[in-house]
């Protein structure tokens with residue numbers, strides 16, 4: 001290519017191609033809502049909840065206003081509050097620990113596995129001990145399916161059971177992935193997800209859902225999402241939120257769910273191609289035994305000593321965007337630095353924060369563009 005010609009910019013996410021693929025089906029779904037005007041609790045909400053339950057095998061699906069609300073609502077339903085400790089990985093999006101802190105409970109940050117970016121069971125055990133040493137009562141753990149890969153749920157469940165904790169999965173990035181053949185959404189007490197537009201399954205605004213097999217919890221969550229409403233609409237029996245998913249978003253998600261499996265397969269093809277093209281120049285993400293990914297992000301690690309800003313600038317100059325998820329782990333951020341970390345510190349999270357960088361990945365990234373990304377990464381590292 002003539003080096004003076006500007007290469008066509010590559011989108012980091014591509015909602016436009018998906019929009020074009022869905023075409024009239026989305027327009028018609030939105031038009032139906034516009035004609036019945038049941039913008040809150042319209043029929044699409046129940047249809048979506050049933051479709052999501054069938055998709056992931058959960059007994060109950062409670063849709064809600066965001067992934068953050070999904071986490072918060074479960075913690076509220078379980079009366080988590082001051083004096084309680086909730087164990088969370090530090091290398092995650094801030095909402096994981098934020099939901100805990102909003103209840104008045106203490107997030108206790110634990111380290112992650114260097115190969116998978118997901119919670120490290122050994123650090124989880126140390127975090128539980130740290131919480132007890134601080135006089136806190138460990139009540140729950142929030143494993144995150146980071147970047148789309150399911151966490152290693154079996155060892156986490158074993159520790160949680162031995163220590164009397166409940167497990168609340170944060171599948172904001174991993175909904176659609178599988179663990180040992182089973183879809184995320186049927187592990188632990190409950191699983192929360194986000195339908196933020198750029199998530200693997202996203203709507204046209206904010207949205208989220210909670211998955212659980214627990215009948216009583218599902219009832220409490222349905223009350224919490226409408227201000228803690230009881231059987232008498234005007235007798236609120238607990239504190240709650242305006243936590244509902246809009247009908248319009250449900251209508252959009254019903255259509256998007258129909259192509260979700262196909263999109264997951266396409267994302268996996270991109271990830272396989274990236275791995276083949278980049279394996280010998282960077283540390284490519286690895287799937288752990290029994291885990292699959294929906295590739296919310298494709299996050300590589302740069303070689304020791306590489307200049308991450310320079311690398312990002314070299315790719316940007318060729319029209320290829322990158323993102324750093326996460327330049328600071330939660331325990332390194334101003335709002336969270338006073339909360340405890342597991343004994344021994346969180347060296348892996350801190351190291352990852354310095355060397356990770358995410359490349360464009362989505363279901364509509366064609367092979368020529370994938371080759372361009374691979375070539376640019378290799379070129380930037382050999383320069």
Ligand SMILES: Cc1ncc(COP(=O)(O)O)c(C=O)c1O
Nearest residue numbers: 066067068093095096172194196
């Ligand atoms: C791991 C994780 N947890 C929770 C959330 C919160 O989801 P929402 O933005 O829908 O509140 C996100 C969103 O980015 C996330 O990535």
